Structures are given as structure tokens and as C-alpha cells.
Amino acid sequence: MWPSDVPIYPNAKLMEKVFKNGSHHRIYEIIADPDLVINFYKSVVPKKGWREKSIAKLGNDGWLMIWKKGNRTLQITLEPIEEMKSKLTVFVLQ
Numbered sequence: 001m002w003p004s005d006v007p008i009y010p011n012a013k014l015m016e017k018v019f020k021n022g023s024h025h026r027i028y029e030i031i032a033d034p035d036l037v038i039n040f041y042k043s044v045v046p047k048k049g050w051r052e053k054s055i056a057k058l059g060n061d062g063w064l065m066i067w068k069k070g071n072r073t074l075q076i077t078l079e080p081i082e083e084m085k086s087k088l089t090v091f092v093l094q
Contacts, residue, residue: 002026005048006074006092009037015087022094030078030086037078037086038063050074 002008002024012028019025030037038055042065046052050067058064061080066073075091 003092005050005069006090007041007044007048008090009040009088012088024090024092026090028088028090029081030088031084032086033084034061034063034078034080034086037088038065041065041076045074 006024008026008028009030009032011032012030014026015029016027017025042055045065045067048069050069053066053068053073055063055065058077058079063076063078065076065078068074071094073091073093075093077087077089079087079089081087
């Protein structure tokens, strides 16, 4: 079961999911301005009790966001596919 304290961007289309050794990995396709997606996670994730460790731009268009909560790590990457379409990868590591 997906952790209730890990938000998924609204209307994200699930492309792949893996659960192994207590860790979750999901890949979504998102049709939205990347800045809106980043701002969503910056505002919603801390409200779920996660502490920001790092938010960094990758290259010209990608993003890597890392949060911690207890012994868990939440890692989110956002990679552009084409204009207004991105690949969102969400890892919850135990």
C-alpha cells in the first residue's frame, strides 16, 4: 500500500510501480508546467511531516527533491519529456 504521507501530484498518470524490501518506487507522467509541480511538492510535502534535505535543479529542466521523515527518505525527480509533459519518479526508501 502506498504511504498516506506521500502526496502524488493531482491527475498524474501512473506508468510503473514497484514495492521491494519495504521501499516504494513509482513513475508517473504529468501534464503540467514543471514549476507548478515543484511548487506543489515544496508546499505539500512539509505539511505531511517531511523535512527538506535538498532541492536542486538538474541540468536545464530537471529537478531532484529529497526529504527525510524518521528512518525514511522521500526522493522525487522531475524530468521533462516534452513541452508541458514530464516524468515524475517517486521513491520512498526505508
